[in-house]
Amino acid sequence: xxxxxxxxxxxxxxxxxxxxxxxxxxxxxxxxxxxxxxxxxxxxxxxxxxxxxxxxxxxxxxxxxxxxxxxxxxxxxxxxxxxxxxxxxxxxxxxxxxxxxxxxxxxxxxxxxxxxxxxxxxxxxxxxxxxxxxxxxxxxxxxxxxxxxxxxxxxxxxxxxxxxxxxxxxxxxxxxxxxxx
Amino acid sequence: xxxxxxxxxxxxxxxxxxxxxxxxxxxxxxxxxxxxxxxxxxxxxxxxxxxxxxxxxxxxxxxxxxxxxxxxxxxxxxxxxxxxxxxxxxxxxxxxxxxxxxxxxxxxxxxxxxxxxxxxxxxxxxxxxxxxxxxxxxxxxxxxxxxxxxxxxxxxxxxxxxxxxxxxxxxxxxxxxxxxxxxxxxxxxxxxxxxxxxxxxxxxxxxxxxxxxxxxxxxxxxxxxxxxxxxxxxxxxxxxxxxxxxxxxxxxxxxxxxxxxxxxxxxxxxxxxxxxxxxxxxxxxxxxxxxxxxxxxxx
Numbered sequence: 001x002x003x004x005x006x007x008x009x010x011x012x013x014x015x016x017x018x019x020x021x022x023x024x025x026x027x028x029x030x031x032x033x034x035x036x037x038x039x040x041x042x043x044x045x046x047x048x049x050x051x052x053x054x055x056x057x058x059x060x061x062x063x064x065x066x067x068x069x070x071x072x073x074x075x076x077x078x079x080x081x082x083x084x085x086x087x088x089x090x091x092x093x094x095x096x097x098x099x100x101x102x103x104x105x106x107x108x109x110x111x112x113x114x115x116x117x118x119x120x121x122x123x124x125x126x127x128x129x130x131x132x133x134x135x136x137x138x139x140x141x142x143x144x145x146x147x148x149x150x151x152x153x154x155x156x157x158x159x160x161x162x163x164x165x166x167x168x169x170x171x172x173x174x175x176x177x178x179x180x181x
Numbered sequence: 182x183x184x185x186x187x188x189x190x191x192x193x194x195x196x197x198x199x200x201x202x203x204x205x206x207x208x209x210x211x212x213x214x215x216x217x218x219x220x221x222x223x224x225x226x227x228x229x230x231x232x233x234x235x236x237x238x239x240x241x242x243x244x245x246x247x248x249x250x251x252x253x254x255x256x257x258x259x260x261x262x263x264x265x266x267x268x269x270x271x272x273x274x275x276x277x278x279x280x281x282x283x284x285x286x287x288x289x290x291x292x293x294x295x296x297x298x299x300x301x302x303x304x305x306x307x308x309x310x311x312x313x314x315x316x317x318x319x320x321x322x323x324x325x326x327x328x329x330x331x332x333x334x335x336x337x338x339x340x341x342x343x344x345x346x347x348x349x350x351x352x353x354x355x356x357x358x359x360x361x362x363x364x365x366x367x368x369x370x371x372x373x374x375x376x377x378x379x380x381x382x383x384x385x386x387x388x389x390x391x392x393x394x395x396x397x398x399x400x401x402x403x404x405x406x407x408x409x410x411x412x413x414x415x416x417x418x419x420x421x422x423x424x425x426x427x428x429x430x431x432x433x434x435x436x437x438x439x440x441x442x443x444x445x446x447x448x449x450x451x452x453x454x455x456x457x458x459x460x461x462x463x464x465x466x467x468x469x470x471x472x473x474x475x476x477x478x479x480x
Binding site for chain 1: 230231232233234235236237239240243244337340341344345348349383386387390393394396397400433444445446447448449450451452453454
């Protein structure tokens with residue numbers, strides 16, 4: 001009986017250690033929702049990312065719709081993520097911003113909320129894309145490495161510290177004002 | 182002492198079991214993580230770092246429902262074809278096909294037919310382990326549908342729940358097969374409703390523009406090519422690929438763009454995908470062939 005009890009306690013001790021791994025990106029589904037007049041687009045996606053890696057999302061956009069993109073990242077990354085978007089049809093970089101900027105002003109960063117003067121509320125950054133013809137966007141997400149601790153002892157081999165968490169790309173759309181469909 | 186040893190073994194075994202079951206298809210990510218921890222190894226699995234996104238069937242019908250296309254029940258996959266799907270591959274692709282049929286009937290406000298196709302989708306969902314998505318609450322919502330918008334909302338919400346379930350359970354290959362089934366059926370429906378080629382027609386341009394989406398589909402499948410079901414599917418899509426690869430992308434000038442404000446970005450506009458009448462007819466045949474094979478009409 002005592003042994004059984006120990007096993008049960010052990011189970012409770014072990015499982016919370018991996019609760020983050022278990023939840024993965026499910027917590028981020030709350031961000032994947034429509035925001036009138038924009039509808040939710042099923043190309044929205046989440047990925048479990050690791051610091052020091054660069055990830056790409058290849059997103060085709062169809063003419064006739066206006067698209068809104070929003071990004072969210074796990075707190076473990078501390079907004080230390082760079083975002084770049086390349087229009088594949090022109091090969092031009094159409095967005096190149098950090099996750100967070102010093103002044104947190106509108107249009108200066110991708111992840112940190114800013115004060116919206118229009119409604120007097122805190123708003124999450126968004127970016128609107130208008131495809132003049134159908135095209136594809138390459139979204140490049142660079143999750144910056146964690147600064148490494150320095151050791152004075154040259155015999156101590158430094159081990160890279162890594163963080164792991166979810167990054168979510170939310171895609172919304174609405175019929176284009178110019179669309180004749 | 183013996184109990185302590187057993188306990189440590191138990192904790193270790195439980196931890197390992199939990200780690201492996203929790204990580205699922207992220208195993209390669211873990212590998213990358215381990216590699217990065219070892220400073221001498223920089224091996225990265227490139228495939229894992231790129232996600233190719235594919236729109237759901239409703240996107241295609243969102244355009245067509247406002248155009249000149251007329252609804253036709255003839256293009257729907259026969260409901261009894263669902264009984265022919267024995268293996269997981271055909272069931273998952275079939276699920277995508279019927280999901281597209283459901284989105285199509287919903288977009289054209291065919292409530293009764295949509296209800297019939299929802300039953301087929303629900304039946305297939307049980308076979309591929311998605312039964313929990315179709316809750317009593319969802320079925321009741323469907324029964325209470327009063328207008329076109331609510332019909333669309335329920336079908337869209339259902340698709341969203343399915344994607345959420347598959348993502349949460351690391352069933353990315355299933356998601357790929359369902360996406361392909363949905364895309365093939367959507368394009369089959371639109372190419373049949375459009376039927377004839379017309380130059381400078383917006384539906385023809387929409388079909389041509391699927392080149393970008395099809396490229397994403399193929400690249401996404403190639404990431405999972407080690408799975409024999411996926412490798413087979415890539416082969417089955419070869420004729421469609423040949424047509425799309427042959428479409429010319431031309432440079433254009435003076436695109437009709439509006440003045441952008443802050444946070445508003447104009448993209449595209451410098452190139453256009455062009456499809457000729459011959460290519461349209463070739464694509465129509467290729468997509469019908471692959472659709473009929475996948476849907477079971479040729480079985």
